[in-house]
Each structure stands twice: as structure tokens, then as C-alpha cells.
Amino acid sequence: MAERLLTFDIFRYNPATPEIPPRMQEFQLEETVGMSLFIALNRIREEQDPSLMFDFVCRAAVCGSCGMLINGRPGLACKTLTQDLGEKITLMPLPVFKLVGDLSVDTGVWFRYLNVRTEAWIHTDQVFDPKGLEERMDNPTAHRIYEAERCIECGCCIGACATANMREDFIGAAFLNRIARFLIDPRDERPAAHIFEVVGTDEGVFGCIGLMACDDLCPMEIPLQGQLAYVRRKMALVALRGK
Amino acid sequence: MILQKTLAKSPRLEAWMELLELASGLFLLGFLQFHLFNVSSIILGPAYFDHDHNWMVYTGIPLVVLAIGVHGVVAMRKAPWQFQEARIFLQHSKRLAHLDTWAWLVQIITGFLVLILAAIHIFSVLHNWPIEAVKSTARVQGGYFSFLMLLLLVAEIHAMVGLYRIMVKWSWYKRQKFTPYLVYSTMFFVGLGFITLLVFYFRSLPKGLS
Numbered sequence: 337m338a339e340r341l342l343t344f345d346i347f348r349y350n351p352a353t354p355e356i357p358p359r360m361q362e363f364q365l366e367e368t369v370g371m372s373l374f375i376a377l378n379r380i381r382e383e384q385d386p387s388l389m390f391d392f393v394c395r396a397a398v399c400g401s402c403g404m405l406i407n408g409r410p411g412l413a414c415k416t417l418t419q420d421l422g423e424k425i426t427l428m429p430l431p432v433f434k435l436v437g438d439l440s441v442d443t444g445v446w447f448r449y450l451n452v453r454t455e456a457w458i459h460t461d462q463v464f465d466p467k468g469l470e471e472r473m474d475n476p477t478a479h480r481i482y483e484a485e486r487c488i489e490c491g492c493c494i495g496a497c498a499t500a501n502m503r504e505d506f507i508g509a510a511f512l513n514r515i516a517r518f519l520i521d522p523r524d525e526r527p528a529a530h531i532f533e534v535v536g537t538d539e540g541v542f543g544c545i546g547l548m549a550c551d552d553l554c555p556m557e558i559p560l561q562g563q564l565a566y567v568r569r570k571m572a573l574v575a576l577r578g579k
Numbered sequence: 580m581i582l583q584k585t586l587a588k589s590p591r592l593e594a595w596m597e598l599l600e601l602a603s604g605l606f607l608l609g610f611l612q613f614h615l616f617n618v619s620s621i622i623l624g625p626a627y628f629d630h631d632h633n634w635m636v637y638t639g640i641p642l643v644v645l646a647i648g649v650h651g652v653v654a655m656r657k658a659p660w661q662f663q664e665a666r667i668f669l670q671h672s673k674r675l676a677h678l679d680t681w682a683w684l685v686q687i688i689t690g691f692l693v694l695i696l697a698a699i700h701i702f703s704v705l706h707n708w709p710i711e712a713v714k715s716t717a718r719v720q721g722g723y724f725s726f727l728m729l730l731l732l733v734a735e736i737h738a739m740v741g742l743y744r745i746m747v748k749w750s751w752y753k754r755q756k757f758t759p760y761l762v763y764s765t766m767f768f769v770g771l772g773f774i775t776l777l778v779f780y781f782r783s784l785p786k787g788l789s
Contacts, residue, residue: 408673408675428674498672502659534590546747547677548747549680552677565747568748568749569749572597574594575598
């Protein structure tokens with residue numbers, strides 16, 4: 337492989353030093369075989385600028401903390417290889433989320449708030465019996481739940497969403513996917529009408545204009561078009577039935 | 580809780596707005612293609628064009644005008660009206676370089692154009708009532724050719740991108756599967772409209788009407 341000299345154009349801003357305005361800063365780095373953005377950013381921090389802020393934990397597309405705008409598109413830095421990009425690479429933090437500094441954003445508060453607001457847990461009156469036999473679930477249902485559960489909450493679908501960018505209170509694909517998971521789950525005894533109050537709104541599924549950037553850019557390739565359509569049909573049925 | 584937001588919140592109304600947008604959009608899509616097929620009967624000859632369709636027109640035109648109004652209002656409710664919203668949307672679209680995201684801007688622009696052009700079109704037809712092959716021919720040859728071609732293009736693009744969006748939002752099918760069929764259908768309808776306009780343009784008119 338011919339060695340390339342990569343130029344990284346990286347967004348810099350530290351809210352702790354507001355006197356230094358947001359800016360783009362260039363770094364140059366020689367490409368190595370199989371280099372991911374994770375490796376590149378760590379080398380820049382170690383060799384060129386120890387103040388560069390970015391998030392990483394797992395390096396394996398599991399933790400969802402390294403979501404950022406790579407050449408303008410949301411993606412996971414650990415999963416993106418420099419060989420798939422040009423010689424000039426622009427990196428910016430994910431929009432919508434609160435900036436911690438440089439490429440690091442706080443997705444935690446956002447997801448936590450929506451988890452509480454949509455009550456993203458099983459609602460049941462059944463008392464758990466730790467000694468009893470586990471209730472069986474048919475395989476297709478389990479698979480559908482698992483499909484939604486693969487979400488790693490990296491926030492790429494939110495950063496890619498025009499509605500979420502324009503409207504702060506829009507719950508976005510990550511949460512509509514989460515809602516789909518509970519609508520599918522037979523253990524959740526909540527009636528759809530209960531979920532409708534939060535999700536059948538312009539902040540919920542009816543705020544979605546179907547631009548499908550979430551579906552195209554989800555690093556986990558969750559079929560978000562189908563998940564969103566499922567929630568939309570369910571919520572429309574509640575509106576039509578009037579209960 | 581924030582008082583004014585909580586009081587104004589109505590999930591049911593917001594859901595009904597979305598359903599109204601869907602229903603009026605589907606109705607207008609059906610009307611557009613039905614209208615196009617009817618007008619294209621000129622290809623077969625004026626005898627096919629000049630039949631008594633007044634009953635249809637007298638109920639149809641008010642319904643279509645109403646549907647355009649309703650669809651315009653409910654569809655516009657999500658448009659980026661505020662200057663800052665519009666800038667966010669444009670900057671976001673540029674960064675993302677994502678065809679589906681740009682398609683929304685196409686929808687907003689073609690939607691506005693349809694509102695203006697359709698109003699002129701309906702007025703010019705009503706002004707010279709009733710619809711007859713001779714009058715339509717005179718209209719197309721009298722300077723309306725490019726106007727009608729533009730209306731055909733923006734209406735078909737708006738309708739078919741709208742249908743795509745409806746199928747993305749409501750259907751069970753993956754968009755990669757149905758997109759080619761929608762592109763072929765759009766080409767068919769625009770082609771049919773173009774041929775229809777050409778037939779009007781090159782028909783010979785009785786003297787005194789050209």
C-alpha cells in the first residue's frame with residue numbers, strides 16, 4: 337500500500353475556555369495499514385496535541401461513544417478505516433447533543449432523559465418469581481425484539497436527522513426504535529394508547545418527515561425504516577380508534 | 580411541566596394532521612394521474628377528448644381546490660419557517676450530502692410552485708369554460724406550452740417524491756425495492772404529459788382561433 341499523508345481537519349472548541357472561539361484545526365499524519373480513526377486520533381493526541389478531546393471506550397462498535405461527523409456524516413470513529421476515506425478527512429462532533437469539547441459530546445443525558453420520558457422499561461403487574469420457570473416467547477417475536485435491542489445508543493441517527501437538528505424536543509429514531517421494542521414485547525402490558533400520549537405527537541413519530549438518513553447511516557444497520565413505520569402505523573391506529 | 584406547552588399539546592390532533600396530510604396527498608396524486616390520462620386522450624383524437632365530462636368537472640374542481648388548500652396547510656406545518664431553522668436545514672443537508680434529505684427541499688420548492696402554477700392553470704381553464712379540444716389547442720399554441728410543461732414537471736416530481744415518502748413512512752416494503760418502480764412511473768407520466776402537449780402544439784387549428 338502506498339503510504340499516504342493524511343490531513344485531518346478537526347473541530348476545536350472547549351466550553352471551559354470560551355475566550356477561544358470554535359475553529360477548525362489541521363493535523364497531518366502518515367497513514368498506516370488498517371488504520372482506523374480511533375488509531376489516528378490517539379496518535380494525534382499522543383504525538384501532536386495532548387489537549388484534543390474525543391471519546392472512546394470499546395474500539396469495537398459496541399459502546400457507541402465514538403460517534404462523530406466524519407466528512408459531514410455521522411459514523412463511529414472506531415469502525416471507520418482511513419483507507420475508505422480520501423486524503424483530507426474532516427471531523428466534527430455530533431450535532432444535537434451538548435458539546436463536552438472538541439469531538440466529545442454528551443449523549444448520556446439525552447438518552448437518559450428520553451428513557452425516563454418514554455418509560456423505556458417493561459410495565460407489568462405480574463410479580464417476578466425468581467424460582468418459577470421463565471415464560472416462553474416464540475422465536476420470531478424474540479428475534480424482532482433483538483433486532484431493536486441491537487441499538488448501542490451512539491446517537492448517529494439523531495445527528496443525521498434533519499428534524500432532530502431543527503427541533504430540540506424530537507425524540508428521533510433511537511427512541512422510536514426503542515418504543516417499537518416495547519410495542520412488540522408481549523410482556524409489556526401497557527396499552528398502545530398509553531404510549532400514544534408521548535409518541536403519537538409531533539415530538540414523537542408524527543414529527544418524523546421520513547428523510548431516512550437514520551436508516552442509511554445507522555452504524556449497527558438496524559432497519560430503522562421498518563421500525564419507524566411500525567410505530568407510525570400502531571400510533572395511527574390508536575388515533576383512528578379513538579382510544 | 581411547562582404550562583402553555585402542556586395545555587397546547589394534543590396527540591390526537593397531531594396524529595390527525597398527519598393522517599390528513601396522507602389522505603389529501605393520496606387523493607391529489609390520484610387526481611393528477613387521472614387528469615393526465617384524461618387529457619392525454621387527445622393523442623387518440625379530439626373525438627375522445629371532447630366528451631361530456633361536465634358532471635365530473637363540476638364536482639371535481641371544487642374538491643381538488645379544497646384538497647390542494649388542505650394539503651398545502653397541513654404539509655407546510657413542518658416546513659422550516661424560521662430563518663434559523665432554514666439555515667440549520669440547509670447546512671445540515673450540505674454536510675450530510677444525502678439524497679433523501681435534499682429531496683425534502685425539492686418537495687418544499689415544488690410544493691410552492693404547484694400552488695402558484697395550479698392556481699393560474701385552474702383560473703385560465705375556468706376563464707375560458709368549458710374544456711374543448713379546440714380551446715385547449717389554442718391555449719397550448721398561444722404561449723402556454725412551456726408553462727404547462729413546467730407545471731407537469733413540478734407536479735409529477737412533487738407527487739412521486741410524495742408517494743415515495745408515503746411508502747417510506749407507512750409501508751411494509753424496503754425503499755430500495757420500490758424506488759426503481761417509482762422512478763420508471765415518474766418517467767412514464769412525464770413522458771405521457773410531454774407527448775400530450777406536443778400533440779396539442781402541432782395540431783392544426785381552424786382559422787381564426789390560432
